[in-house]
Every structure is written in C-alpha cells, then in structure tokens.
Amino acid sequence: MYAFSYHQPKTVRQAASLLAKNEDGKILAGGQTLLPTMKQRLAAPPALIDLSKVEGLSGIELKGRSLVIGAMTKHAHVATSEIVRQAIPGLADMAGLIGDPAVRNRGTIGGSVANNDPAADYPAACLALGATIITNMRKVPADQFFTGLFETALEPGEVVVKVAFPIVSKAAYAKFRNPASRYAMVGVFVAKRGSDIRVAVTGAGANGVFRATALEEALKKRFSPKSLDGISMPATGINGDIHASPEYRAHLITVMAKRAVTAAIGK
C-alpha cells in the first residue's frame, strides 16, 4: 500500500471539507473494499478521511413508511436488526449474504453504495427497493445514483449520510456467489410495492447494476416465478471473465430472479 495522509474528522461537515481540500482523497468507511484495493495498489489515494469517529452516522430507524439506515451502519447490524427484519426482511437477508461474518462486522452500507462495485449487493437492493441516497448536500434517487462501473452521482466533497428505503410489500434477494470472493456472480433483488415491480441485477452488467425491465414487465402480469419461464436475457452488455461467460451470467439472471420471486412470495 502506498503512503497516504490520514484524517479522522468528528463531523460530516469536517469530512466534506477535508474531502474537498484533498484532491483524489477517499472516504474510509469500513474499508473492506478500499483497503484491499489499496493493498493491491489498484488505488493510491493521497489522503484517507476516516468516518469511524463521526457521530450519528450509524443506526437504523423507521421514519413513517421508510426504513432509514445510517451510512456507517455495519452489514452485521442490518442483517441482525429486528427493525429491518420486520420492515423489509429481504434486506436483512441480503446484508447477511455479504462477504463473511468478519467482513460484515466492518463493511458499511454507505461504503458499499458509494463504491458501487459492479458485483456488490447493496446497489441492487437500493435500485430494486427505490431507495433514496441522502448525502450532506441532497437526496438522490437510486435510479440516478448508480451511474456506471464504480461510478456514482456523488460530486466532489459529497458524503453519503443515510439511505432511506420505502417499505415494500414483498422483497427478496437471490445471489449466486463466487465462492472465493463471496461477491455476486449474479445477484437479483426483486421488490413489489403495490403494482410497481422492480428487478435489479448486480454482478452481471458490464456497466454495473441495472434494472431488468423485461423481467419486471413479465412479473407485472403475475408476481410468480412461473411468469419468468422462457424469458432469456440477452448476453450483450453482460460481463464475462474466468468465472463465467456472458451467456452463463445472462442465464443466471432469470434463474436468480425466479428464486428471488419465490422467496419474496414466501415472506
């Protein structure tokens, strides 16, 4: 890992100002992606701004018809929270599938959405559930937040503070994991709120997380795994690597979507 300067702000305002002052500086949340990336020298930020001592960034609460999760809330906390389990059980299940127990004790929701790894789980949950990403500057709908591979709508000096999830009637996530990295080869999050059905896919898209509109349309007719029978997703724009070809991943999208719908109906 290359050397960097380290900052430990106490408030979001200080963090934002440090971020604005340190060009190419990075926010350190749980560090479960950033630190390995830096160790491999794939990233060499000259400054790290550690949010761990900022008060009030961690926590889970119900606000009206929304579940609001602080940016520094750990995956383990979301996975085991009774509030999340009651409000959106599919989200708690998803958090429990990230990494492994030790990784879940450090990794955070804010870090996951801000990094927007094309195989991360939270971006799919945010997109399918129609979440709102709340920063120190504004509120950004998930549909506009995830803009590409490791790219988000975050501006320089902008820090994710919370994520708000509207409570849906049915939601579930199905993930086909790479057994070594534990990232999604393909992960599909399905959510139903009234007649609105959203299906988000991670791990597959060459441009990161995306909504599978063909699957959404089919599920609008009837919210059942049978509705997805015979739908094959095109392999264009789908990632291929040593773990799986684009065709295989495309096939997995429908398979995982069916599993997610089955799980959502059972909740």
Place this chain on the structure above:
Amino acid sequence: MTMISMTVNGKAVSGNVEPRTLLVQFLRENLRLTGTHVGCDTSQCGACVVHVDGAAVKSCTMLAVSCEGSHVTTIEGLANGTELHPMQAAFREHHGLQCGFCTPGMIMTAVDIVNRKGSTLDEHTIREELEGNICRCTGYHNIVKAVEAGAQAMGAGGMQAAAE
C-alpha cells in the same frame, strides 16, 4: 507517523505507526504478538481474525490507526495463564488442527460465534459461520467438532468470554 494507543489483551499499549500500517502488522511487528497470522492478505482466509471492541474482524483489512482507543483481543489473550481457553482445549482434544496456520483465526472466529449465537451450535450453523476461515489441511470435519465441543465447554464454564 501517528501515535496510537489501544488496549490489547487487557493491557494498554501504544506505538508510533505510519497511517498505512495494518492492524495485523501493528500486532505482529510492533507488539510481537505473532499468534495472529497473515495468510492470504486479501481478507478471504481468516487467519488474521482478532476481536476489535468485541467483534471479529480481519486484521489484515483494518488500519491500526482506526483502532485508536479500541479494545483488541488476539489469540494470545484467550488462555488464562497456562490454562487453555475452552475453545483452544477443544481444538487440541478434537484434533482440530494439523499444520496450525489457520488455527488462531479459527479459534477467534469460533469464540465470536459463541458470543453471538450461544453455546449450543449445530453443525450447519458452525459451517455457515466459518465461511470466512479457510483451512487447507483438515477438511474441516474436526474443526467443526472442536467448535461444537468448545462452545459447549464455554457454556458450561459460564461463557468464559475472551478477555474483553
């Protein structure tokens, strides 16, 4: 360089480190606590698992400076003098190790499982919970047996938690 202070295995420690120093480097190189191992160095194998403020973490994927003021427990902090912690004793009794390289991480994870899930653990739970710890010798069978027995012994001993 940054001056850091934390509590490791119940003792106050401090050191002058570069911000890029990993927690595992600080433990092994500054404090000479070499029981915590570096296996893959990519947060997959779990040989470096320690407890920070009561939670199992991979110390190869955490900065030492982030642990300022924290309570850290390593494998060296489990035994009571020459008396092994029940989880350590169970690994010995049930032949839960061969080369022993993964064992410190396995045991720290196992104690964390008991802290979170209680002392009655079924095989399925143990296998699921050990997914972040890789062993290349044993085939896991005896590790799973050891964790089950160690958990029961911890329960019988009034949940002898680690020194935290």
